[in-house]
Amino acid sequence: MRTIRNPVKKMLLQIADVLPEHTLTSIQELSDRDDLFVDGQATAGWKARERKHNLQGGQSKLVSGVLQKAEEAVMDNQLVQAAARPRNMVQILLSRYDSGMTYGNHVDDALMRGQRTDVSFTLFLTPPDAYTGGELVIDEPGGEQRFKLDAGSMVLYPSTTLHRVEPVSEGRRVVIVGWLRSFVRDAVKREILFDLDRSAHALRGSEGQAATALDLTLKTRSNLLRLWAED
Secondary structure (H helix, E strand, C coil): CCECCCCCCCCCEEECCCCCHHHHHHHHHHCCCHHHEEEHHHHCCCCHHHCEECEEECCCHHHHHHHHHHHHHHHHCHHHHHHHCEEEEEEEEEEEECCCCEEEEECCCCEECCEECCEEEEEECCCHHHEEECCEEEEECCEEEEECCCCCCEEEEECCCCEEECCEEEECEEEEEEEEEECCCCHHHHHHHHHHHHHHHHHCCCCCHHHHHHHHHHHHHHHHHHHHCCC
């Protein structure tokens, strides 16, 4: 499993190769079928509905099947597990942006299906050169971060962030978006645990004092998780 670019920026984590090639190909083939998509405003909150102009996969066995495969790939990803500490997937959607479509600034709903949303993700399904515009823009105190990743790659970010999708001026942008409920609701605490995981990974295979440091790192990570996790 590998990351791309700078792995952590306020827990804006980019992860490459999330989907198996056959799953990615299956979803790409479905994305051209207009009969499988409905107006995306149907799943937006009252405020976001004013700014959401896209299409979403409707209620069909084909869409449900590919989303199930995508959900399994996301939940099984080691970096997702380490960074998000997911308790469960709250909701997952297939979204399509044709030319002229966009999604203005918004914050994801705090509650979906009666559950808290802690971590959001966008899983890119079309190559970046297949469309113009369509960047995911996430607002941060230090400035905006723009994402337009390779097909099969994803960005993971706190659900508390203000973000938008720039207008697609040419081509078609297809993504899977989803929301996770975490065992650790505080983003700062999740980042501390993730840093400890990275430290432990760097120390694996060590001997002597470094092996002792690995033991202490794993002990600290486990005890903090025990302290902070909500079961």
